[in-house]
Amino acid sequence: MRMPSKLWTAYRLRLKRRRYLFRAFRKRRQLTEVENRTADILPSDILAFATVRNELIRLPHFLDHYRKLGVGHFLFVDNQSDDGTAEYLRQQPDVSLWSTGHSYKAARFGVDWLTWLQVKYGHGHWCLTLDADELLVYPYYESRPLAALTAWLDSTGERSFGAMMLDMYPEGRLDDQTYVAGEDPIDILGWFDSGNYIIHRQPELQNLWVQGGVRARSFFANNPRRAPTLSKTPLVKWNRRFAYVSSTHSILPPDLNHVYDDTGGEKTSGILLHTKFLHTVIEKSREEKLRKEHFAVSSLYDEYYDSIAADPVLWTEKSTRYRNWRQLEAMGLMSKGGWL
């Protein structure tokens, strides 16, 4: 009698997906078009979607990184920045920009807005969905553009590509070094935890729930369940019927979450270098604690924000210095899979 329950789950997930799509449809009015250059998008372009708020300092390197990888067009939603983010993005020739003053949390942490843009512009494209503090690296990324990766995924019949967020941190206190816009943040955030990750398989959405790393070690050692989720599926061959569920951690329909092999083999995967811990994080944590826009029950994370605001040293003797993607691959943090 397993079949009915399986069908039932499938049906419920289908409803859930349609509900998300409908939410995105309703929230489309929250978006104000600022600069629409989407007419420039070519059918073969790889697109990048992001919601940003006061990320001016990160954007020059962010755009630089993804342009080098061959992203054809960027679609941004600006949520009430007051640091010149919107003005900066408007000037970029390959960026389309929308703005909104509505709640990030109420829009499922920005996902509703992006879902709507993906419905409209993402269909048929390989789409990256990112945060401004995420830099994607994947096997051979220095010599092979994203188009090579997506062609490989196409040829192996994959429609999605998984990457784990790797929290990068500096050697001293977070505030010791001041990041200057345009520089590679990894010059400052040169360290990571290489082997303390915890994985659970989510039975319903069939995605892996990865936690661990420096944040679990430093801030959630007594309450690991609450440690931030690190698994993501940021690159998807988009169809207008798809919808991310929570951030890019999981997606519907559920087979897109199968970015891992469960019979012992390894699928090709990447790493999102997470540049959260630049000096700006201290100020931001104070602000986020008050805004309560980042977690469903934000008060549970007050201590977390306080710990970051206290400007801690995350580095230990056992931290690993970041060298290159080959190192991440050899350590088993990401995999070439069968791609050679």
Add this chain to the structure above:
Amino acid sequence: MSVGFIMLVHAALDRASSVARHWANSGCPVVIHVDAKVSDADHAAFVDGLSDLDNVKFCARTDVEWGTWSVVKATIAASEMALEAFPHTHHIYFASGSCLPLRPVQELKAYLASRPRTDFIESATTDDVPWTIGGLDSERFTLRFPFSWKKHRYLFDRYVRFQRKIGFKRRVPAKLVPHLGSQWWCLTRQTLTAVLQDPDRPTYDRFFRRVWIPDESYFQTLVRLHSQSIESRSLTLSKFDFQGKPHIFYDDHLQLLRRSDCFVARKIWPQADKLYSSFLSNDPAVTKNTEPNPGQIDRIFTKAVERRKKGRPGLYMHSRFPKEEWENGKTCARYSVFEGFSDLFENFETWLFKAVGGRVHGHLFHPDSVQFAGGETIYNGGLSNSAALRDYEPKAFLTSLIWNTRGERQCFQFGPGDAQQISKFMAMDTNAQISVITGAWAVPLFKSSDNFAYIRREAAALQKIEAKHLQILRSTHAKAQVRVWTMADFIQNPMEPLQEIVDDIAPRGQHRLAEAPQLVNLDGFGQFLQNLKNQGMHPYLMGDFPVGDDLQASAAKPQRPYLVK
């Protein structure tokens, strides 16, 4: 004497065009078949781009679908045209639009000129080839395949199963012995002409029209009837991934391709500017003019397929998360678990480290915190000593520890006082070497000054936990290397089992253990057990201990380190 190329082209026309130009300019005629799916405008531009070359010709276009007769049809059309239009070609080389010459054309010409009668075509009987997509080898020739494998996989599979069920079989024409091999061949004019002008060809064509993937078998089979000298290998380097799809070469393969000394490689990523600009030259300086040597590439590709299919044992990550029993190795290296030893011997961890080296931890699963070697609070890979983090997913903790310390043997203590969730995982792990002295947990209780009611309760609880643990270790599903002694047995003669364990950990050590660990003072232990019994508890896991101090002596005599000859 010269070599002519026939080329099947369907995409990346600009690249195909420059490769064709390269060959034509080097004095090799080229006949190109352009897939009918290419739009007329693109086709016209392509033809126009090569119109200045009089030794490039285009044959009639057909709609080519992978795995079907249309591929062979296009090949035959191009071959016939090449033989007729370029009578001076001695060898015909079959290539595709995504092929790239790796060595100067003059080297290929010289190579073929010195082997004027040799046909280079991979050709093996169906019994002898391991590469079979969809589990089909000889059945490629004996079943019918009216449904497209790419477009209608379901119908394809069902129809194959149906034919198997009813025992359907087509007859292979007499004289033919089905052979398979890479479709990228290089045949002599004589052989190719003989194949194409065979009086029985209509029969053969009718047969091959319904064979699955005939481009890998048509010429491979027919040359066996006509060739004088077959060299069963392809001059084109072409590798396949785990799904049987051709592997693609990128810019970063430049050195690898160069070292292969092969004449032609496929498929090349159309945007691989560096490869195209480096290899489309006839500069002899870059190669060594030797036999093609794809061995190294073969090994690397075999590894990639292995990585995709089997992965790295003991690694759990976000793109490798095997189901239970599919791990192909639950952990990545051997490790040793000691139960009861540190209760029974003074400074056992120090002793063990001296005896075997590696890393000797305390109780990794201690309920208060993880006791890493050297009292570290953060261990390799950033593992925390937080018990809460560890107990959140003990498997992840242990597999990470073993993964993070690859190359260094890990030993740790375990006992009924520890968090027990991990015990089943360890018992099922072939990499675990588990040595248990049962009942030794009673020694710390015996030494403690707690009130006896508490001790009695504690002893009962620990005994229950250890009994359950032993049951897991003794289960028929257990795969770990397990050794169990009762405490009474062990202290009778501790050196022999210790030597056995140490030899197992460091087989090359060969040294006899010079020093035994020091046994704790057990004077009065028998009486202690008797007291427990008197309180209604039944301590049995430690074995038979006599009551009374005099009987203690025989067992616990070696209280000082002693030497073994």
